[in-house]
Amino acid sequence: MAYPPEPDEGQPGLVLLATGAYGYRYPSSDDVIILQMPPTPATEPTTDES
Numbered sequence: 001m002a003y004p005p006e007p008d009e010g011q012p013g014l015v016l017l018a019t020g021a022y023g024y025r026y027p028s029s030d031d032v033i034i035l036q037m038p039p040t041p042a043t044e045p046t047t048d049e050s
Contacts, residue, residue: 008032 005022008015012027023032 003014005014005016008017008023008025010025010030012025012029015023015025015032017023017032017034021037022035024035025032
């Protein structure tokens with residue numbers, strides 16, 4: 001499997017969906033299983049201490 005995945009064009013394996021989510025398609029299947037995405041790290045709030 002390639003990482004990051006290629007945009008979804010009907011190919012089997014790990015794919016990048018138009019929504020930005022990752023999906024997995026089994027060979028000989030048209031259905032995509034949408035994978036749970038890990039949470040994005042929260043950005044640290046910055047404080048202006050001038």
